[in-house]
Amino acid sequence: MNLDFGVFRRRLEADLARLDEALSQASDSTSTVTLDQSSVGRLSRMDALQQQAMAQAMEQRLLVQKRKLKAALDRIESGTFGLCCQCESDLEPERLESDPAVVFCKACLLEREIGRRPLADR
Numbered sequence: 577m578n579l580d581f582g583v584f585r586r587r588l589e590a591d592l593a594r595l596d597e598a599l600s601q602a603s604d605s606t607s608t609v610t611l612d613q614s615s616v617g618r619l620s621r622m623d624a625l626q627q628q629a630m631a632q633a634m635e636q637r638l639l640v641q642k643r644k645l646k647a648a649l650d651r652i653e654s655g656t657f658g659l660c661c662q663c664e665s666d667l668e669p670e671r672l673e674s675d676p677a678v679v680f681c682k683a684c685l686l687e688r689e690i691g692r693r694p695l696a697d698r
């Protein structure tokens with residue numbers, strides 16, 4: 577497959593920069609809540625803890641996404657970008673186009689999703 581790695585690299589790096597921005601905001605909101613927990617009432621403390629938990633969940637999602645982007649950049653460096661990480665066939669160009677950090681081809685993705693489902697759903 578003839579992929580323009582440069583284009584994908586620039587997109588991944590731009591996404592990574594945006595993620596870092598979002599991550600620094602997310603870590604701001606996880607730390608702000610901790611500071612005022614002694615000064616607020618029980619109910620609003622619950623609210624604060626809930627908000628903190630949501631901010632932490634958001635932060636986790638951003639970190640996962642960041643690892644994906646970094647892994648995609650690594651694959652560009654090592655020349656395996658655009659290949660499925662499981663079966664090593666070419667990834668669908670339109671899927672790379674919509675998400676350059678995509679890791680598995682459609683067939684492998686489907687296989688993995690079925691594998692994750694509890695037995696009763698199969």
Ligand SMILES: [Zn+2]
Binds near residue numbers: 664
């Ligand atoms: Zn595959």
